[in-house]
Amino acid sequence: MSGLEKRLDELYAIGAQPDGGTYRGLYDAAWAAGVERVERWLKDAGLETRRDAVGNLWGRAEGTEKGKSVVTGSHIDTVRRGGRLDGALGIVAGLTAVEALLKEHGKPRRTLEVVAICEEEGSRFSTNFWGSRAIVGEIDLVDPEIAVAMRERGLDPGRTASAARDDIDTFVELHIEQGAVLESSGTPLAVVSAIVGTAHLQITVTGRPDHAGTTPMTLRHDALTAAAAMIQGIEAIARSLGPPAVATVGRIRAEPDQMNVIPGRVVFTVDLRHADLAARRALEQRVRSICATVASERSLKLEIGVLQEKPPVPMHPDVRSVLGRAARQSGVQSTELVSGAGHDAQILAARCKVGMLFVPSIGGRSHCPEESTRPEHLELGTAVLRQALQIIAY
Amino acid sequence: MSGLEKRLDELYAIGAQPDGGTYRGLYDAAWAAGVERVERWLKDAGLETRRDAVGNLWGRAEGTEKGKSVVTGSHIDTVRRGGRLDGALGIVAGLTAVEALLKEHGKPRRTLEVVAICEEEGSRFSTNFWGSRAIVGEIDLVDPEIAVAMRERGLDPGRTASAARDDIDTFVELHIEQGAVLESSGTPLAVVSAIVGTAHLQITVTGRPDHAGTTPMTLRHDALTAAAAMIQGIEAIARSLGPPAVATVGRIRAEPDQMNVIPGRVVFTVDLRHADLAARRALEQRVRSICATVASERSLKLEIGVLQEKPPVPMHPDVRSVLGRAARQSGVQSTELVSGAGHDAQILAARCKVGMLFVPSIGGRSHCPEESTRPEHLELGTAVLRQALQIIAY
Numbered sequence: 001m002s003g004l005e006k007r008l009d010e011l012y013a014i015g016a017q018p019d020g021g022t023y024r025g026l027y028d029a030a031w032a033a034g035v036e037r038v039e040r041w042l043k044d045a046g047l048e049t050r051r052d053a054v055g056n057l058w059g060r061a062e063g064t065e066k067g068k069s070v071v072t073g074s075h076i077d078t079v080r081r082g083g084r085l086d087g088a089l090g091i092v093a094g095l096t097a098v099e100a101l102l103k104e105h106g107k108p109r110r111t112l113e114v115v116a117i118c119e120e121e122g123s124r125f126s127t128n129f130w131g132s133r134a135i136v137g138e139i140d141l142v143d144p145e146i147a148v149a150m151r152e153r154g155l156d157p158g159r160t161a162s163a164a165r166d167d168i169d170t171f172v173e174l175h176i177e178q179g180a181v182l183e184s185s186g187t188p189l190a191v192v193s194a195i196v197g198t199a200h201l202q203i204t205v206t207g208r209p210d211h212a213g214t215t216p217m218t219l220r221h222d223a224l225t226a227a228a229a230m231i232q233g234i235e236a237i238a239r240s241l242g243p244p245a246v247a248t249v250g251r252i253r254a255e256p257d258q259m260n261v262i263p264g265r266v267v268f269t270v271d272l273r274h275a276d277l278a279a280r281r282a283l284e285q286r287v288r289s290i291c292a293t294v295a296s297e298r299s300l301k302l303e304i305g306v307l308q309e310k311p312p313v314p315m316h317p318d319v320r321s322v323l324g325r326a327a328r329q330s331g332v333q334s335t336e337l338v339s340g341a342g343h344d345a346q347i348l349a350a351r352c353k354v355g356m357l358f359v360p361s362i363g364g365r366s367h368c369p370e371e372s373t374r375p376e377h378l379e380l381g382t383a384v385l386r387q388a389l390q391i392i393a394y
Numbered sequence: 395m396s397g398l399e400k401r402l403d404e405l406y407a408i409g410a411q412p413d414g415g416t417y418r419g420l421y422d423a424a425w426a427a428g429v430e431r432v433e434r435w436l437k438d439a440g441l442e443t444r445r446d447a448v449g450n451l452w453g454r455a456e457g458t459e460k461g462k463s464v465v466t467g468s469h470i471d472t473v474r475r476g477g478r479l480d481g482a483l484g485i486v487a488g489l490t491a492v493e494a495l496l497k498e499h500g501k502p503r504r505t506l507e508v509v510a511i512c513e514e515e516g517s518r519f520s521t522n523f524w525g526s527r528a529i530v531g532e533i534d535l536v537d538p539e540i541a542v543a544m545r546e547r548g549l550d551p552g553r554t555a556s557a558a559r560d561d562i563d564t565f566v567e568l569h570i571e572q573g574a575v576l577e578s579s580g581t582p583l584a585v586v587s588a589i590v591g592t593a594h595l596q597i598t599v600t601g602r603p604d605h606a607g608t609t610p611m612t613l614r615h616d617a618l619t620a621a622a623a624m625i626q627g628i629e630a631i632a633r634s635l636g637p638p639a640v641a642t643v644g645r646i647r648a649e650p651d652q653m654n655v656i657p658g659r660v661v662f663t664v665d666l667r668h669a670d671l672a673a674r675r676a677l678e679q680r681v682r683s684i685c686a687t688v689a690s691e692r693s694l695k696l697e698i699g700v701l702q703e704k705p706p707v708p709m710h711p712d713v714r715s716v717l718g719r720a721a722r723q724s725g726v727q728s729t730e731l732v733s734g735a736g737h738d739a740q741i742l743a744a745r746c747k748v749g750m751l752f753v754p755s756i757g758g759r760s761h762c763p764e765e766s767t768r769p770e771h772l773e774l775g776t777a778v779l780r781q782a783l784q785i786i787a788y
Contacts, residue, residue, distance in 0.1 A: 177608060178605055178607075178608040179604075179605060179607075179608030179609050179610070179613070180604075180609065180613050181608075181610060181613070184613060196607060198607070200653055210573075210574075210758060211572055211573060211734065211735060211758070211760060211761075212640065212642035212644060212665045212667070212734075213573075213590060213592070213640065213665075213667050213733075213734030213735045213736075214571060214572040214573025214575075214733070214734040214735050214758065214760070215573050215574065215640070215734070215758060216573070216575060216637050216638075216640065217629070217632050217633045217637075217639075217640060217641075218633075218637075219573075219574050219575070219578060219758070222629070222642075224625065224643055224644075224646065225625060225626065225629045225643070227622075228621075228622040228623075228625035228626050228629075228643075229622075229626055231618065231619055231622035232619065232622050232623055232626055235611070235616070235619045235622075238611050239611045239612075243610050243611075243612075244610075245611075246606065246607065246609070246610065246611060247611075248606035248616075248654070248655075248656055249618055249619070249622075249657075250606060250618075250648070250651070250652050250653045250654060250655050250656065250657060251648065251651050251652065251653055252618065252646060252648050254644070254645060254646050257644070257645050258644050258645065259594055259644045259645055259663045259665055259701075260642070260644060260665050261642075261644050262642055262644065263643075263644060269653045271606045271607075271653055271654050273606070273607050307653075339607075339608070340605065340606070340607030340608040340609070341605060341607045341608050342607075364604060364605070364608065364609060364613065366605060366608070367605070
């Protein structure tokens, strides 16, 4: 077993759950044990470690030239019953790559750092991107509940602002795809072109609850058959636009929820994503339009609320280019891919150049104990990351 | 205000609820008060009253000829927050009609009876058609909970079988439509041709729960978009078959019910009704077929369970013919209609000839405080019922 696999196994065991999977929630005991383990590895690799005010762990190899740092890594927290690779891979692959570079080529020209970001998943509190938001200086206020947990780990919430950095030049992260595009196309690696923008809509259709037996089809104001037509329309729109447009109706509720009563009211959510802001807005516009058409044809009332809206974040062209070059130099076939999920890179992009590499997820599974990637893909992703860091930092 | 309206008001006040509507649950205090009030009215009309073993109240005018009885009436119980007319109208109109016939024409040729059936709605216990099932001798076992309630009203559960009758020739009932067909066609009266047969299906669609961001449209196994296609198909089938076919999806549940996860499993119910058993079965067959087609096209798993199945009950041709004639003789425009809701007549049909008249429901509303019918329609329905009873019993 390679050092990479061994370290992934060790980290996976920290927070292991009785029913499978692992859980390292921000500032909990498993999280603290995980950070400690990574700190030891960083030290073993000859890096100078420090923890910032929110608990992000940094391992630093000072460059021969002055200037901003080149950083790699990922988050150390997990979802509940999380898998072995989400976050963990980016940290372990980063330190494995940097360790090898230092051993082979000595001191880098530019300062190289490996980071274990304290939180990304919304793993414990009603917040997410906690670590990267602290790094870009975006946290103005620490929730009292989080403040208590920070103090338990010896961190001073009052010093949170000191975690902000303006001396990072480039952030590069290796991550699993968490989808099945690479697997289904037989490609072992992707250079991420952008992280999608997301809009969450809540759609309410109001008709009239009538007796299922005494109301002929022609006299109905059925909110559910209308919602079904909308859902069909939404799917057709996303399909016709093609990747990376996706649209998902994940929640639906019909009222009064009785077998023999025509639904008078239906509420459902729509998750819309696209890598391009204008295209995401156009997608939303078409979704709004199909819903309005269906509601109007059926004389129903329609309300559309926006629950959340996040713009897409393009990866930096210089970093994309370096990552592509690194793949070619390593003899690894790669493609460009849009990330449908969120990552710390989208937050860090506000302060530095960012780039990401994806390796395939078996069956597209993630955020579950079945989360897995073929060992050769893990090795190959780590090799390309190492090559990229060499190009940038040496 | 007519005597009919006054009696309906009086009965509506018995069991009046603080938040509107009325509630007379089987064997409760309001129910008992309602039965007592109707008993007094029956006596005032010169009828000989008796209560049978389950609490059905009968008022009898002996005929000059020997033979089976001609019965009219309806049920005295109500749903929770029920309206003024469901059940009550059939009792009050029946006794008003018989009272007028006795006053005008004296003793009938055939024995005439008015019945207040003790329960039809499933108003209090997990049973329904309690009164009519006792009349046709269908109750083999009295639930202990119901037995306790019976004893509280002085009824002996052990005597239940004695409520069965084989001396009823014809049962005629005036009822509100509980739908909006008559109102929307501007017709004041319907002769019911049949009470629909119902099938309740539960349909489970199983796909795969995937990440809403990382799973392209083409790699999804979305149980909800499939269910939406099925619901659309079910509606289209019922529409294309035309009345009296109806199909309703009243309940739907998506799992895991998260905004950013593609639904891996959806369960929904289908309520199918038709007046003709073969047509109802054909409707069900087409529903099963469209669901199977959608599931197969999308490579999803499909399970269809039958929760309930009731055959349609045609009204007796002789009674339908008499009711049509009575309408014509009364100068009332009428149509034939299938009842989409269940009624005591469908139970009594096992032992006697049955027929029903419907008057319009304003806005199709029923089982709610807004349940209402225009006064002239109540009068006209009562007049046609009276005419029909005269044709049959005099």
